[in-house]
Amino acid sequence: MAKVRSAKQLTFIYFSIVAFAIIMIHATVLDSTLESIEQLSIQNRLLLQKESIVEKSKLASQTRSFKIDEFTMGYMDRVTLPDLVDENIYLPIDEAVEIEQRNSLGTELFLMKLATSNKQTPFIYVVHSDPAFELGEEQIMWTQSWQSLTSLLLLLVALLVVMRISVRLTAPISIFAKEIARRSPDDTSDIELPAGIATxxxxxxxxxxxxxxxxxxxxxxxxxxxxxxxxxxxxxxxxxxxxxxxxxxxxxxxxxxxxxxxxxxxxxxxxxxxxxxxxxxTKSEQDLALSQRLLDKDEIMVSVNAHSALLSTKPVVVNVVIKQTPLIIIPEVALKLLLGNLLKNAFACTESGEVKVVVDSNSIAVIDTGVGLYKKQRNDEGHGHGLGLLITRDICRKYNWQFELKNNQAGGCSAIIYL
CATH class of the missing domain: 1.10.287 (Helix Hairpins)
Incomplete structure (x- = not known):
């Protein structure tokens, strides 16, 4: 049999996967958020300084580059940009773009293309670094590391709680499985609900x-x-x-x-x-190729005559009354056995009087004036009504008929088949 993990092992694996995914998503979102904040902060700052940058550029028409502040440089055209900037980089107007390379201090660089009204210098290229923000970013990441460690500890505590709950929930199932494995194949008794949490x-x-x-x-x-x-x-x-x-x-x-x-x-x-x-x-109705047919009196008389010897020494009269001929779908041999069982039971339990077979459009009834149900003379091997009644019930179930056995008020009993 292939190796199958226990519920405890699966709980640990699935919880670990979910916890790892949560930590990774949290770290990714944090890093992306900080990057976006840095980019937007620099972009908004340079846009607010745009007018002063343009004014300073007018003073640097000869050098083609100028210093805006300690961390910001302006360039009059793309050719004069430092080598750190890829010449093929796409630069949208008035939007800060991060440069993949860093400066000599290891600080991230951002490049922004500012549009001007000067026809000779339509664009100013601004290269900016923000070591203060990066320092704050490092501090945030360090603080976040402690928070992540705290979150990890909380996840471990949650894992222990979940594992404990998993064990308590699956313990009754394990007990149930062991009880089934312990039982012998001949033991068909009910099993009690295992101790533990009843889910x-x-x-x-x-x-x-x-x-x-x-x-x-x-x-x-x-x-x-x-x-x-x-x-x-x-x-x-x-x-x-x-x-x-x-x-x-x-x-x-x-x-x-x-x-x-x-x-x-x-x-x-x-x-x-x-x-x-x-x-x-044991066969389906399709296999038997059955069709509807009328139940006539002769078919009933065959069963009556087959068992009439049981009444040879008894003052018992047998009457067959056909009120209405029903349509039935059943093999003749099965119906013969069905009627034979009911007639044998009635003949055997009737010492005097009458056994009447009454046929209607939706029922067949065998009514006797015998000892009735639950008497000593009624054999109790077949659930109290004789062995022959067992197969009677099986035949009725097979052809979707209903079978009823009841006492008569005046004595005896009636065996009724509802078609």
Whole structure:
């Protein structure tokens, strides 16, 4: 795995970059400000002295250069400028320009081109140095150095505070990560909020992890129940196949053999339908290439007749009422398994009375007069309603149907599928 820096290291790096940038920007702005102040100060000073400079130039028409003051010299034309001045330098009128070279004292020089009304000498070139300002500039920079040192110390203090805050903020996340790493893969229990500062992001992280664990735990439980249900659903046809196979070895009568063959074929078809129904749950509707179809009474009667043996010794009447034929989108094998589970549950829990299948435009209801919900006779392996109801809920969820199981006021219960 690639080396990844800790939050503490990243905080130090980013803070250092920001602090360095602040110091550099501050120093650059200060230097630029001082340079601008010096240039403007000299420029304004020379502009204020412009008239006196022009008057002094009239007295130096022969020498072509003249002294204005101790730090300022005037020149009548560009040719007479000292060698320190680049002859190609651009000189705007009445604007001071800094010369890159310094004089013998190491002082910065400024050159300014002054316009005059004298036709013979239209321009006067003034070279000026200001050692007093440069001395003040050095003093300002020295003072600023101490201020920068103070700022640096404050930044170091701020860094320590930020690092401390970073550690306190990330400590719960580190504890959370270590707790996850310590857990075994089979541990799907929720994790408690780590000690420390509870941030919104940490709460979301822990909540998301716990929800994932709950989903994982629910999936494991569903898989276990699904395996129990598959075993339960396949055990009956397998027992029929095993019994019919054993019986075939005891008789050679054609009628007996034909009867056992019918039993074998029926059990094989039941297993095949169950497997097809399970496979349909793993495929998308596009893969199944389904289209709308009408649910007729014959399709319901197939499921009723398939499980009528459960009522062979009971005084129970089965009625199918079609109030309105609904349009459905579901494979026949899945619907057969769905109805079969509801009918088996109703038949098994009804000792006398009636089991009614009522079909409407938007619902299918199986209503019985049995023992009702939450009784001893209702197997509690599939969340209290029998193993077959687990796959019933899965099929309904697959095709966006709603499933409801409720007690009837007069006794028994109703299993309703809302289409």
């Amino acid at each position: 919104k992001e940490l709460l979301q992280l822990v909540d998301s992890y716990n929800k994932n664990q709950q989903q994982k735990n629910a999936l494991i439980e569903r898989e276990r129940a699904f395996n129990r249900m598959a075993s339960h659903e396949l055990r009956t046809p397998l027992m029929v196949i095993q019994g019919a196979t054993n019986l075939l070895s005891y008789s050679t009568e054609p009628e007996f053999i034909k009867k056992q063959q019918v039993r074998l074929q029926s059990a094989a078809n039941e297993m095949n339908d169950f497997i097809d129904a399970l496979l349909s749950l």
